[in-house]
Amino acid sequence: MTIDWTLICRKYKGLWVGLKKDETTVVASGKTVREVMEKAEKNGYAKPILFRVPSKIVPYIGGM
Numbered sequence: 001m002t003i004d005w006t007l008i009c010r011k012y013k014g015l016w017v018g019l020k021k022d023e024t025t026v027v028a029s030g031k032t033v034r035e036v037m038e039k040a041e042k043n044g045y046a047k048p049i050l051f052r053v054p055s056k057i058v059p060y061i062g063g064m
Contacts, residue, residue: 009054013054016029016031016036017029017036028045037050
């Protein structure tokens with residue numbers, strides 16, 4: 001199953017986000033991992049999935 005993070009990437013450019021186990025619901029965001037973890041714990045999620053959203057989306061095509 002493919003997960004579309006387009007909206008997350010647009011809204012949280014350059015930030016760390018903490019996601020629920022469904023991998024689509026953001027429970028916290030911030031500039032540092034520590035900030036995200038503290039916010040996530042306050043929101044009741046002790047172990048979010050951490051993801052750093054790139055500041056700029058650059059297409060990549062693999063090759064040799």
